[in-house]
Amino acid sequence: MDDYDELVSSLTPRQESDSVKIYQNTVGLACPACDDSFDNLIVCQDEFNTLGLDFAMDICTHVHEGDALLFTHKH
């Protein structure tokens, strides 16, 4: 994704650990995968990551420079 840095700079950081960063989409940006507005972007930076989800959501994915990007959509 060419505009990754621009995308992330538009989002609000919510959580950060060594392996996972979570950003909230407070400005209604469109998901690059499905064009619907997404709720959060989860950036997984380790080779393996485990996520616990609080509720059911749809997830779009993208791989950027070896990091897995998860775009979450609540129902």
Ligand SMILES: [Zn+2]
């Ligand atoms: Zn999507």
